[in-house]
Amino acid sequence: MNFDTIIIGASNAGLSAALTLGRSRRRVLVLDGGAPRNAPAAHAHNFFTRDGTPPAELLRLGREQLQPYDGVEIRTTLAQTARAVPGGFALELTDGTAVTARTLLLATGVLDVLPAIPGFRELWGRGVYHCPYCHGWEVRDQPLVLYGRGAAGFHLAVLLHHWAPGPVLCTDGPAELDAAQLVTLGQLGIRVVETPVTALNSAPTGELTVAFADESRLAVAAVFARVPQQQRTDLAAQLGCAFTDDGIYVQTNGMGLTSVPGVYAAGDLTSPFQQVVAAAAAGMGAAAMLNSTLIFQDYAPAG
Numbered sequence: 018m019n020f021d022t023i024i025i026g027a028s029n030a031g032l033s034a035a036l037t038l039g040r041s042r043r044r045v046l047v048l049d050g051g052a053p054r055n056a057p058a059a060h061a062h063n064f065f066t067r068d069g070t071p072p073a074e075l076l077r078l079g080r081e082q083l084q085p086y087d088g089v090e091i092r093t094t095l096a097q098t099a100r101a102v103p104g105g106f107a108l109e110l111t112d113g114t115a116v117t118a119r120t121l122l123l124a125t126g127v128l129d130v131l132p133a134i135p136g137f138r139e140l141w142g143r144g145v146y147h148c149p150y151c152h153g154w155e156v157r158d159q160p161l162v163l164y165g166r167g168a169a170g171f172h173l174a175v176l177l178h179h180w181a182p183g184p185v186l187c188t189d190g191p192a193e194l195d196a197a198q199l200v201t202l203g204q205l206g207i208r209v210v211e212t213p214v215t216a217l218n219s220a221p222t223g224e225l226t227v228a229f230a231d232e233s234r235l236a237v238a239a240v241f242a243r244v245p246q247q248q249r250t251d252l253a254a255q256l257g258c259a260f261t262d263d264g265i266y267v268q269t270n271g272m273g274l275t276s277v278p279g280v281y282a283a284g285d286l287t288s289p290f291q292q293v294v295a296a297a298a299a300g301m302g303a304a305a306m307l308n309s310t311l312i313f314q315d316y317a318p319a320g
């Protein structure tokens with residue numbers, strides 16, 4: 018085997034795992050597939066000691082602090098295929114090379130599936146957000162539109178009204194809310210608009226405008242949305258890893274081990290609880306579990 022571990026993904030979870038494994042004297046290859054999920058946002062918030070740091074700067078620091086650990090190699094390429102082989106795993110990379118390792122650590126994140134509303138993608142992370150813990154404080158007490166329907170829209174609306182009272186819940190079609198949910202929203206001062214949304218626009222002042230199919234408009238400080246997610250790669254499926262009941266996230270034992278022995282996973286791809294600091298903590302935990310498993314396997318297999 019070329020490496021003890023290949024970490025696939027060099028963002029918050031992957032670089033944190035690399036630090037732990039580098040410090041554990043492991044031969045590690047980190048595959049850097051590009052931008053982190055929060056790349057569109059100017060600042061990452063809610064990270065102890067790093068609140069407000071640009072996402073790219075967090076990763077620059079993460080890479081810089083790997084330099085003393087000569088067992089860690091970072092390559093800018095993607096893992097294309099992954100399969101089990103005797104003694105470990107074999108990967109084919111998009112740079113045309115193939116590598117092997119005793120274990121794998123998946124840190125490949127998730128994709129947010131954005132609605133095809135003009136302006137939505139362009140403003141994602143720059144006025145259109147998904148998480149109040151990341152971006153709620155900056156727009157507290159300001160007019161907000163919440164985009165979502167059904168149980169997800171209801172949950173988003175009740176949550177966000179704590180940061181900014183009187184938001185408007187835009188369901189972009191039938192609200193799919195039951196009578197009790199509508200009563201609760203009414204009591205909280207949350208107006209529900211079912212008219213289809215046709216576009217999101219931003220003004221130079223930073224204000225956003227939500228345009229509706231009936232030609233009406235709403236000017237707001239920000240839009241918060243609940244959008245579906247999917248795995249960023251099919252590597253976990255290729256390896257035969259089990260998924261959570263909703264079929265979205267890679268199942269782990271809480272310490273990063275997936276259902277496939279030798280394959281670990283950390284960060285957004287394992288759970289809807291998604292934060293930079295949580296991904297970094299999960300990467301550290303999975304790396305420590307992986308390392309101790311290899312130590313006991315090598316030196317005390319009966320233990």
Ligand SMILES: Cc1cc2nc3c(=O)[nH]c(=O)nc-3n(C[C@H](O)[C@H](O)[C@H](O)COP(=O)(O)OP(=O)(O)OC[C@H]3O[C@@H](n4cnc5c(N)ncnc54)[C@H](O)[C@@H]3O)c2cc1C
Pocket residue numbers: 025026027028029030031048049050051052053054055056057058060061062063064094095096097124125126127129141142146147150151152249250283284285286291292293294296
């Ligand atoms: C707009 C936005 C703003 C956010 N703001 C905040 C915030 O302020 N604070 C906060 O705590 N959280 C924030 N988040 C959430 C945060 O971005 C994620 O929780 C965090 O990035 C998860 O880190 P991760 O390492 O698990 O995954 P990611 O950051 O998604 O990284 C996955 C990495 O894997 C790489 N990769 C994927 N496939 C392959 C492959 N086949 N081969 C090699 N590499 C691959 C990707 O290129 C990427 O670099 C925000 C999210 C969004 C969408």
